[in-house]
Amino acid sequence: MDQSEPARRYPKLRLRTLLLATIAAGIVHVCVTFAWPLLFSTNVVAQLMTAVPPNIMRVLPPTSPKSQVIAFQGPDLRYAVCRFDVSEAAYVVRAVLPEAGWTFSVHNRAGDSIYVVTGQDQRRTDIAVLLLPPGDRFVGILPEARLSAGLAQVAMPTSDGVILIRAPNKGTAYQAEVMAELSKASCTPKRS
Amino acid sequence: MAIDAFKSLSRVGVPRLPKMAGLRSIVVGAFDALLNVGVFCLIAFGFGIWSSWVLVERGATLMTKSSGAWTMWDSAGRPDADPYTRAHFARIGSMPLSSTAQHTWEARIDDEGQTLHSSCEYALQGDGLDADWWSLAVFDEKGRLINNAAERYAYNARTIALGADGSYIVTLARDARPGNWLPTGGAGRLVLVLSRSAPRPNATTAELQAALRGLPAISRIACR
Numbered sequence: 001m002d003q004s005e006p007a008r009r010y011p012k013l014r015l016r017t018l019l020l021a022t023i024a025a026g027i028v029h030v031c032v033t034f035a036w037p038l039l040f041s042t043n044v045v046a047q048l049m050t051a052v053p054p055n056i057m058r059v060l061p062p063t064s065p066k067s068q069v070i071a072f073q074g075p076d077l078r079y080a081v082c083r084f085d086v087s088e089a090a091y092v093v094r095a096v097l098p099e100a101g102w103t104f105s106v107h108n109r110a111g112d113s114i115y116v117v118t119g120q121d122q123r124r125t126d127i128a129v130l131l132l133p134p135g136d137r138f139v140g141i142l143p144e145a146r147l148s149a150g151l152a153q154v155a156m157p158t159s160d161g162v163i164l165i166r167a168p169n170k171g172t173a174y175q176a177e178v179m180a181e182l183s184k185a186s187c188t189p190k191r192s
Numbered sequence: 193m194a195i196d197a198f199k200s201l202s203r204v205g206v207p208r209l210p211k212m213a214g215l216r217s218i219v220v221g222a223f224d225a226l227l228n229v230g231v232f233c234l235i236a237f238g239f240g241i242w243s244s245w246v247l248v249e250r251g252a253t254l255m256t257k258s259s260g261a262w263t264m265w266d267s268a269g270r271p272d273a274d275p276y277t278r279a280h281f282a283r284i285g286s287m288p289l290s291s292t293a294q295h296t297w298e299a300r301i302d303d304e305g306q307t308l309h310s311s312c313e314y315a316l317q318g319d320g321l322d323a324d325w326w327s328l329a330v331f332d333e334k335g336r337l338i339n340n341a342a343e344r345y346a347y348n349a350r351t352i353a354l355g356a357d358g359s360y361i362v363t364l365a366r367d368a369r370p371g372n373w374l375p376t377g378g379a380g381r382l383v384l385v386l387s388r389s390a391p392r393p394n395a396t397t398a399e400l401q402a403a404l405r406g407l408p409a410i411s412r413i414a415c416r
Contacts, residue, residue, distance in 0.1 A: 011223035013231060021235035028240025036248055036279035044287040063345075064337065071335025072286035072385055075345035076327050100389065101325030101349075105289055111281065112271040113290035118389060121324050157271065166289070168325060170350050 037110070044070050045109050048162050049083045057082040057095075057185045062169065078178055080165040082187030084131060087159035089189035091131040092151065098124050098181050101168035106131065106154060108161040115154045129154055130190070163187055248279040261305075262297040262386065262407045284335055292390060299384040300333075302410045308382040310338075312415040313365040316384070318408030320358040325349055326388035328408070330364060330374045333381040340375035347372055362408070384410070 051069050052058040060079040061067045073079075084091045095104050102119030104127050117127055130151040165185055167178050247255075250263075255276050257264045265280060267273040269290040281288060288296045301307055302314060316328070329346035332338055337345045347362060353372055354360050363369040364376050364384075376382055386407065391399055 011220055011227045013227055017228040017232050018235070021232040024232070024236035025240040025243070028236055029244045032241050032244040033248065033275045033279055036244070037282035040282045040285070043282075044285055047285075048287075064343065065339040068337055070287055071284055072288075072329075072331055072383075073335075073337075074327055074387060075329050075337055076348045076351070103289055103293060105293075107287060108271075110278070111269070111287045112273065113269045113293070114271060116290045116293040118293045164287075168327075168348065168350070 043109070044111050045107060045162055048081055048164075049160075052081045052083050052162075054083045054085065055091075055187065055189055057163070057165075057182075057187045059179065059182050074166065076169045078167040078169050078182060080167070080182045080185050082163040082185075083160075084163060084187060084189075085160040086131050086133040086156050090133065091187060092190050093127070093129045093131060093163055093185075093187045095127045095165055095185040096124060096181055097127065097165075102181075103164075103166045105164050105166075106156075106161065107164060108156065108158045110158075114156060114161070128152065131156055134159060244279075247276050248283060251276065251280065259297075259407050261299040261301050261303050261410045263299070264295055264297045265291070267291060268296055286335055289387075295388050295390050297386040297388075297407060299386075299410055300381070302412050304412065306412060308364075308384065308410070309415075310366060310376040310379045310382060313363065313369075313413040315411050315413055316362040316364065316408040317411070318360055318406060320354070320360070321349070321388055321406040323349070323388040323391075323406075326386065328352075328362060328374075328384065328386045330376060331383045331385060332379040333383055335383065338375060338377045338379045340377055342368070342373075342375055344373070344375060347374070360408075363413075365413075 047070055051060070057080050060069065060081060062078065063073050063075045080095075082093070093106075097104060097117065097119035100119050100121040102125075104117040105113045106115040106129070108114055115129065117125060119125055128151045130153045132153055132155045134156055165182060167182055169175075169178065250256075251265060255266055255274050257266060265273075265277045265288075267277050268281065269288040270292065288294070299308065306312075308314065325348070327346055327348040330338060352360050352362070360372060362372040362374055364374050364382070366376055366378070368375075
């Protein structure tokens with residue numbers, strides 16, 4: 001033992017430890033933030049996918065505590081949902097948004113809105129969209145594109161997801177009208 | 193006998209065994225390592241996870257907008273959303289429409305900063321929302337609708353009763369109240385969600401400011 005260095009009587013916290021810990025905290029923070037979506041088992045899109053069959057636009061029952069599918073689901077909206085998988089075929093989707101408050105959205109598996117159209121006040125909005133598989137961005141030369149003149153083409157970043165039409169539920173008197181408009185929506189795989 | 197032998201050894205130069213000083217340095221060294229490793233883990237994992245959780249739960253100025261008790265995540269539902277926004281909506285399990293089309297405001301506290309709770313009664317007062325469509329709904333803290341006999345879960349631009357001046361008051365209470373009443377039952381902590389169509393893309397700054405001002409104030413009336 002070096003006699004010139006007096007023996008320490010208490011443990012010492014080193015500045016180096018604090019600096020390294022601060023850097024490590026930053027790394028942990030970033031890793032954990034990116035990991036949160038993977039940690040939560042309740043994937044919203046997966047929940048919706050289990051609620052409806054594929055390739056068909058299905059109107060969900062009015063939102064109530066018993067029929068609620070996803071958290072914070074708007075109780076005064078009627079939902080029409082179509083589950084798609086563009087890995088095997090492109091999809092032709094048609095819908096009508098008769099007024100303000102109506103929305104049409106295409107979501108990927110992560111729940112991101114890939115394509116959104118909102119209804120306009122006192123004006124009908126006709127929607128005709130061709131959903132294409134990932135990677136087929138230069139669709140001009142593809143058979144699907146030749147078959148689909150007049151359709152807005154949307155290249156999906158992932159192969160599966162859901163299409164949602166949200167319709168304001170204005171009350172019992174308007175139910176039939178809302179259902180009639182929702183029933184016009186279609187979602188069809190288009191095989192060449 | 194043994195003491196005599198030890199004394200004689202010392203005389204011929206055999207070094208003494210380190211006694212208290214040596215033992216102390218070993219103990220201090222062990223505690224030293226424990227302290228440094230402990231503090232390292234506490235800061236690295238504790239602070240790292242806690243800070244991430246806080247930002248995912250509450251957001252910060254960079255990713256949210258606030259007005260009174262209301263908070264909106266700027267890039268909600270967008271493919272280019274930041275990781276905090278993604279984590280927030282993954283955690284609460286909702287699928288908001290893109291913030292370019294709809295603004296979704298959440299309130300978990302009242303205007304005094306107290307957590308919204310079903311044991312209290314609240315008044316939401318606004319001057320009218322300048323939007324094509326809006327909807328105000330109440331949920332429990334997990335985003336579930338609150339079961340009630342009146343089957344009333346939300347008010348929107350078409351179902352709310354407005355005053356003569358276009359203003360409105362919505363009462364959140366367990367028991368029935370006159371006017372616009374949203375039942376809260378025994379849900380515990382509450383979350384208010386106000387969805388409204390987003391201002392048009394080329395909205396002026398004044399219009400954007402007006403959109404922020406239209407959010408209702410949340411005041412606590414009484415608690416049980």
